[in-house]
Structures are given as structure tokens and as C-alpha cells.
Amino acid sequence: MKQFLKLTKAMFLMHVRNRTTLFWNMVFPIFLLVIYRVAFGDGQVGAVSYMDWVVPGVVVFNILAFGLLGSGTMMVEMREKGVLRRLHASPVAALPLVGSYLLVNVLIALVQCVLVLGFAVVVFGMHLTAAGVLRALPMIIVGIVTFVALGQVVSGVAPSTGMAIAVGQILNFSQMFITDMIMPIDAMPAWIQDAAPYLPAYAVAQLVRPPLLEGTFAPNLGSHLLVTAVYALGAALLAAGLFRWSPKR
Amino acid sequence: MKSMKGKDQMEEMVIRIEGLSAVYGRGARQVRALQEASLAIRRGEIFGLLGPNGAGKTTLLSCVEGIHTPAAGGVWIDGIDVRRYPRVAQRKLGIQLQQTALLDDLTVAELVEVYAALYEVYLDRAAALALLARFELQDKTRSLARRLSGGQKQRLALALAVANDPEIILLDEPTAALDPRARRAVWEIIRRLHQEGRTLVITTHSMEEAEALCGRVAIIDAGRIVACDTPARLIAALDAAPVLRTQFDIPLEQVESLPGVRMVRYSGEYLEIETTRPQETLAGLQQAAVQQGRSIADIMLRQPNLEDVFLRLTGKTLAAWKES
Ligand SMILES: Nc1ncnc2c1ncn2[C@@H]1O[C@H](COP(=O)(O)OP(=O)(O)O)[C@@H](O)[C@H]1O
Numbered sequence: 001m002k003q004f005l006k007l008t009k010a011m012f013l014m015h016v017r018n019r020t021t022l023f024w025n026m027v028f029p030i031f032l033l034v035i036y037r038v039a040f041g042d043g044q045v046g047a048v049s050y051m052d053w054v055v056p057g058v059v060v061f062n063i064l065a066f067g068l069l070g071s072g073t074m075m076v077e078m079r080e081k082g083v084l085r086r087l088h089a090s091p092v093a094a095l096p097l098v099g100s101y102l103l104v105n106v107l108i109a110l111v112q113c114v115l116v117l118g119f120a121v122v123v124f125g126m127h128l129t130a131a132g133v134l135r136a137l138p139m140i141i142v143g144i145v146t147f148v149a150l151g152q153v154v155s156g157v158a159p160s161t162g163m164a165i166a167v168g169q170i171l172n173f174s175q176m177f178i179t180d181m182i183m184p185i186d187a188m189p190a191w192i193q194d195a196a197p198y199l200p201a202y203a204v205a206q207l208v209r210p211p212l213l214e215g216t217f218a219p220n221l222g223s224h225l226l227v228t229a230v231y232a233l234g235a236a237l238l239a240a241g242l243f244r245w246s247p248k249r
Numbered sequence: 250m251k252s253m254k255g256k257d258q259m260e261e262m263v264i265r266i267e268g269l270s271a272v273y274g275r276g277a278r279q280v281r282a283l284q285e286a287s288l289a290i291r292r293g294e295i296f297g298l299l300g301p302n303g304a305g306k307t308t309l310l311s312c313v314e315g316i317h318t319p320a321a322g323g324v325w326i327d328g329i330d331v332r333r334y335p336r337v338a339q340r341k342l343g344i345q346l347q348q349t350a351l352l353d354d355l356t357v358a359e360l361v362e363v364y365a366a367l368y369e370v371y372l373d374r375a376a377a378l379a380l381l382a383r384f385e386l387q388d389k390t391r392s393l394a395r396r397l398s399g400g401q402k403q404r405l406a407l408a409l410a411v412a413n414d415p416e417i418i419l420l421d422e423p424t425a426a427l428d429p430r431a432r433r434a435v436w437e438i439i440r441r442l443h444q445e446g447r448t449l450v451i452t453t454h455s456m457e458e459a460e461a462l463c464g465r466v467a468i469i470d471a472g473r474i475v476a477c478d479t480p481a482r483l484i485a486a487l488d489a490a491p492v493l494r495t496q497f498d499i500p501l502e503q504v505e506s507l508p509g510v511r512m513v514r515y516s517g518e519y520l521e522i523e524t525t526r527p528q529e530t531l532a533g534l535q536q537a538a539v540q541q542g543r544s545i546a547d548i549m550l551r552q553p554n555l556e557d558v559f560l561r562l563t564g565k566t567l568a569a570w571k572e573s
């Protein structure tokens with residue numbers, strides 16, 4: 001336990017001291033909110049204000065981008081630089097090591113989502129009820145865990161940091177479009193509409209939006225949770241199988 | 250009586266390497282990095298693995314460290330089979346890998362703390378500071394690892410290698426890429442760790458370093474251990490004469506006919522003459538130079554050394570050695 005705490009502390013410090021990840025994790029999401037605000041002002045989308053409507057989208061965007069792009073790169077970098085090799089040569093087991101890494105990633109993603117929501121409420125007067133927040137948080141955590149797990153598959157497959165980012169970007173973009181948040185899913189080809197419910201991004205978006213927007217759980221809560229659980233578990237198993245201490249040569 | 254003696258010898262041996270073979274890759278691209286290497290490293294010695302780049306030194310250490318699975322043979326640390334109980338074996342080791350990859354965004358003090366924790370050793374502030382002071386890093390405790398100079402980084406790597414107070418320390422090219430001063434500082438540290446009673450295994454491709462530090466040396470080339478003994482005995486076994494070294498362009502046959510000459514070769518731009526009668530050889534050489542209206546520069550006489558041992562054992566010239 002003591003070892004786990006020391007490792008977690010070290011992983012956390014490395015995360016917050018890395019300027020690049022700090023920017024993408026903490027500054028960029030807020031920046032995105034401000035851009036939306038400046039671009040679209042405080043108009044209405046149907047019955048809700050534009051900010052209320054867009055914030056859940058930014059939160060989901062964070063979850064996807066952090067999971068697929070942010071959460072795996074440090075591991076790839078440590079592998080590339082030979083840090084993992086050194087850790088492998090020490091008697092530390094893989095579990096506390098990877099466990100502390102994942103814990104820190106999930107916590108940082110959570111802080112980031114809370115930060116976005118807090119900023120939206122305080123600065124842009126977003127409407128959020130306590131009940132909505134309480135229902136949204138578990139869904140956000142489910143989304144983070146699912147996408148952090150998927151991110152570890154990317155880092156397991158990618159031979160280098162550059163490749164990890166490229167693969168993560170492609171997944172991130174393609175998933176972003178089926179969340180029904182950038183573009184209405186009704187406007188997509190039929191086969192994409194058919195596939196979307198079985199994809200994790202759509203499920204996470206459907207889980208996160210209703211509590212933030214209306215304070216209620218998603219209508220098809222069970223089936224969306226099932227989809228995320230299948231992906232989270234599958235990704236975790238796959239990532240464990242793909243895990244390497246040294247880069248391939 | 251006899252069995253007692255056998256047992257003592259067993260205990261003297263901290264690392265036993267037997268018939269160790271290691272490969273990388275498969276099929277046509279397979280590299281045989283190590284072939285049937287056997288070694289016994291004794292408690293309390295500084296043992297050197299000496300060989301050119303690509304000889305298999307890092308691979309051999311990787312097998313001892315439990316991070317490369319051998320294709321055949323095995324390694325025992327204090328009688329513990331590394332392959333079967335890697336984590337028990339690893340607990341006894343302090344290591345510094347060839348590529349010093351540190352968690353760059355941590356400070357020196359934080360790194361010491363984490364590396365010790367990997368071994369379930371928990372250092373308090375005072376202990377961490379005392380450790381760093383031994384490596385002259387006490388003023389750098391709050392510096393990020395990425396901000397250290399090359400020499401400081403290397404001293405930190407050594408401090409991290411002993412953070413778990415190991416009995417056995419494996420250092421892979423601890424002085425490569427260091428300037429002469431930083432190099433001597435690292436030598437001093439290695440000698441001190443030895444005086445503390447620890448066993449050290451270092452790899453190097455510097456003959457000078459092996460002679461200066463190591464009680465015993467294994468010469469390794471193309472994945473094979475070609476010799477293993479004290480530097481003095483390895484050199485004595487050559488039964489070689491002193492070597493006259495100079496910069497002079499002259500046909501080798503002409504030198505071979507000079508008095509006392511045993512062997513002549515070019516090593517880079519230097520002419521090296523192994524001779525039992527150096528003074529007469531030199532006189533002959535000078536005569537030849539005068540006849541050609543030239544003079545000889547940079548004359549040096551040296552005793553045979555490990556470089557000559559390597560040359561004799563592998564048939565490779567010094568120049569090839571230096572370049573590789
Ligand atoms: N990860 C690897 N993949 C493939 N070949 C490797 C790998 N590591 C080392 N080798 C090869 O194995 C041989 C021994 O390498 P190494 O043990 O690093 O030698 P040394 O440390 O003496 O320079 C070399 O031919 C090297 O190219």
C-alpha cells in the first residue's frame with residue numbers, strides 16, 4: 001500500500017509538471033468553452049440556452065480526448081525512453097505500477113470535467129441542479145474509465161509516442177462525430193446510425209448529457225451502461241495482453 | 250573436510266551464470282546476442298565485462314536483471330534462479346542501465362524516494378539526503394532530473410542504483426560519454442562502493458577502465474566469453490614483449506627484419522612494434538628514417554595491456570575495436 005501511494009504520488013507529480021499534458025488537460029477545455037461562448041454568444045437552442053446545450057458536449061469531448069490521447073502517451077513515452085525497462089528490472093509488480101498510473105489518469109480526467117462544469121456555471125451561468133450533478137458524476141466516471149481503458153489499448157499497439165497520438169487522433173475524431181453532439185446523428189448515413197448505439201462514444205454521450213441538461217438519468221440507462229462495460233472490460237483485457245516493458249525493435 | 254571447502258567456494262560465488270544463450274527476434278532476423286556464456290562472480294569483487302559495442306554485455310546483464318529471458322542456460326543470484334524467482338533475485342540487485350532513463354519531471358529527492366519504494370525501502374528525508382550527499386548531490390535535491398548535467402545525471406543514476414542498499418550492483422557502461430573528470434569521479438564512487446563490501450559488475454569498452462577498476466575481467470566478443478581472469482594474469486598469459494608505438498610510414502617487412510621485433514602492425518595511424526629489444530629496434534627504425542630523409546615523431550614505449558589481450562584473442566585490430 002505504501003508503495004502504491006509513493007508511486008501514485010510520483011505519477012501525479014509527473015502529470016502536473018508536464019507542460020504539454022497540463023495544457024491539454026486543464027487549459028484547452030476551458031479555452032474551448034470560451035471559444036464557443038465568443039462564437040455563439042448566449043443564444044437559445046430550442047428551450048435551453050446555448051451554453052447549457054454545449055457544455056455536456058465539451059465534457060464528452062474531454063472524456064474522449066483525454067482517454068484516447070492523453071491517458072496513454074505518458075506510458076508510451078516511458079516505454080520509449082527506457083523508464084519502463086528500469087522499472088521492470090526492479091521487484092515492483094506490474095499491478096501497483098499500472099494501477100497507480102491509471103488511478104492518476106482517471107482522477108485527472110475527473111478534475112478536468114469538474115473544472116469545465118465549474119467554469120461553465122460560475123463564468124457563463126450554466127444551469128445545473130444538485131441532482132443533475134449527482135447523476136452526472138457517476139456517468140462521467142464510467143465514461144472516463146471506459147476511454148482510459150481504450151487509451152491503454154492504443155498505447156499498447158503504438159510503437160512510438162507519435163504513432164500513439166496519430167492513432168488516438170483518428171479514433172477520437174471518428175468517435176466524436178457519432179456522439180450526436182457535433183452533428184445530429186439523424187443526419188448521418190443509415191449504417192452509422194445503426195452502428196452508433198454499439199459504440200462507446202455514443203453510449204457515453206447518451207449517459208452524460210441527460211443529467212447535465214435535464215437532471216435525469218438517460219432513458220436507456222441499462223443498455224448504454226452495458227455497452228460501456230463491455231468496451232471497458234474488453235479494452236482492459238486487451239491492454240493487459242498488449243502490455244510491453246520495452247519498445248519493439 | 251573436502252565438502253566444507255566446496256561449500257565455502259559456493260558461498261563465495263554471488264552470481265553464477267551457466268551456459269547462457271540469448272537471442273533477439275525470430276527466423277531470418279534472429280540475432281544471437283549471447284552464446285553459451287558461463288561466469289562465476291565472487292562476493293566483494295569488482296568484475297568487469299569488457300568488449301566492443303554489440304558484444305553482448307548489455308544482454309548478459311539483462312539476463313541477470315531478469316528482464317531478458319535466456320534462450321538457454323540460466324543465472325543464479327545467491328543460489329536463486331532468476332528465471333523462476335525474478336522478483337526475489339531483483340531485490341538483491343542495485344542496477345544502472347546503459348540508457349539512463351529517469352522520470353525526468355521528478356526532482357532528485359523525489360526520484361530517490363520512488364526508486365527506493367520500488368524495492369519496498371522507504372527512506373525518510375534525512376536518509377535520502379545522506380544518500381545524495383555520498384554522491385555529491387546534496388545541493389541538487391530540489392532540481393528536476395532533466396536539469397542536471399551529464400556528470401550529475403550519472404551520479405544520480407548511481408545513487409538510485411544503491412537506494413535500496415543492495416549487496417550486488419550492476420552498472421552498464423557507467424562512464425560512457427563522460428568527460429575525464431566526471432569519469433574519475435565515477436571511478437571514485439565505484440571504488441568506495443567496493444570498499445563498503447559490495448559486489449560490483451561493470452561493463453565497459455575501455456581497457457583503461459577495466460585495468461583501473463576491476464579485480465577480474467571477462468573479455469566478451471560476438472556473444473562469447475573468450476577469457477576471464479585478473480587483468481595482470483590475462484596480460485602475463487600473453488607472454489608479450491613491450492610495444493613500441495610511433496607515427497611512421499614504412500613497409501612492414503622492413504620493420505620485421507629489425508633486431509628484437511616479434512610482431513608489427515598498423516593500428517589506426519600508429520605503427521605498433523612488439524619487441525624484446527626496444528632500444529635496438531628504435532635505433533634501426535631511426536636509421537631507416539634517416540636514409541629516407543625523414544624523422545620519427547611521437548615515440549612511445551608501453552607495456553603490453555588488455556588491448557593486446559583482446560587483439561590476440563579475437564584477431565581484431567585495435568582500430569576496429571575503437572571504431573566499433
Ligand atoms: N532489442 C534488441 N533487438 C534486436 N537485437 C538486439 C537488441 N538488443 C541488442 N541487440 C543485438 O544484440 C547484440 C548484443 O547487443 P548488446 O547486448 O546491446 O551489446 P553491448 O551491450 O555489448 O554493446 C548486438 O548485435 C545488438 O545489435
Ligand SMILES: [Mg+2]
Nearest residue numbers: 306307308347
Ligand atoms: Mg551495451
